[in-house]
Amino acid sequence: MVRCQVSPEAGYCxxxxxxxxxxxxxxxxxxxxxxxxxxxxxxxxxxxxDVHAFEELVSRYEGxxxxxGMNITQNREDAEDVMQEAFLKSYTxxxxxxxxxxxxxxxxxxxxxxxxxxxxxxxxxxxSLDEPINDGDDPIFREIEDWGxxxxxxxxxxxxxxxxxxxxxxxxxxxxVAFLLRDVEGLSTEETAxxxxxTDAAVKSRLLRARLKLREKLNKYFRRSQVQ
Numbered sequence: 001m002v003r004c005q006v007s008p009e010a011g012y013c014x015x016x017x018x019x020x021x022x023x024x025x026x027x028x029x030x031x032x033x034x035x036x037x038x039x040x041x042x043x044x045x046x047x048x049x050d051v052h053a054f055e056e057l058v059s060r061y062e063g064x065x066x067x068x069g070m071n072i073t074q075n076r077e078d079a080e081d082v083m084q085e086a087f088l089k090s091y092t093x094x095x096x097x098x099x100x101x102x103x104x105x106x107x108x109x110x111x112x113x114x115x116x117x118x119x120x121x122x123x124x125x126x127x128s129l130d131e132p133i134n135d136g137d138d139p140i141f142r143e144i145e146d147w148g149x150x151x152x153x154x155x156x157x158x159x160x161x162x163x164x165x166x167x168x169x170x171x172x173x174x175x176x177v178a179f180l181l182r183d184v185e186g187l188s189t190e191e192t193a194x195x196x197x198x199t200d201a202a203v204k205s206r207l208l209r210a211r212l213k214l215r216e217k218l219n220k221y222f223r224r225s226q227v228q
Contacts, residue, residue: 039057039102039103039104040099040103041053042054042056042057042103043057043094043097043099043103046091046094047094047095047097054091054094057103058087061104061107062083062087064185065082065083065086065087065107065108065111066079066080066082066083067079067185068082068108068111068112068115068180068181068185069081069082069083069086069111069114069115071168071176071180071184072112072115072116072119072173072176072177072180073115073118073119073122074169075118078115078118078122079115081114081118082111082114082115082118083111085110085111085114086107086110086111086114087107089110089114090103090106090107090110101191101194102191105187105191105194105195106194106195108181108185108187108191108195109194109195109196109197112177112181112195112196115177116173116177119173163218163221164218167214167217167218167221168180168214170217171210171213171214174206175206175209175210175213176210177196178192178196178203178206178207178210179206179207179210179211179214181195181196182203182207183207183211189203189204189207
């Protein structure tokens, strides 16, 4: 019997050939450098049949893939499905990965496609990554160090996060995905283009419009708040 040494948090055992449920309740934090130097070696080992190497890739990226799915679909169950399918498809198609991009970029592309499919099914129409562009700007999530803020400060911080999440969720999918990959997940312009299958110029164009839309929406919100 093949034993899977994956952690309970990961919940995925490639050796069994089928995915077990990944736990997204408390995904492990991932280092700020998204892709580590040993990624290529892990992928090569996984291709050669090393189950533990692929388990390490799952453990390393499951939190980010879940968060990406959550940000795109705005639905926890859908995000968990996206994460499951992304890792399953990347494992079953590992022999097709040629190394033209980083494995993480390839994994992100699979996850984005799965998330957009969820949106299509939910909305009953097609979400095209090549639709015409409109207008929007740039709130950037910051990690705020805890210096023991007062309850009022904590409330204000929570409220700001809620506003940002709400405003981002209102972006058209083609803009939201570009913004999430580039400004939230920290992919380079080139990696974002590879993940979405578009040109660098198209990424920059969508990112600009996403940022402009976000600034416009945030300005309207805060003007409303000041009036009230």
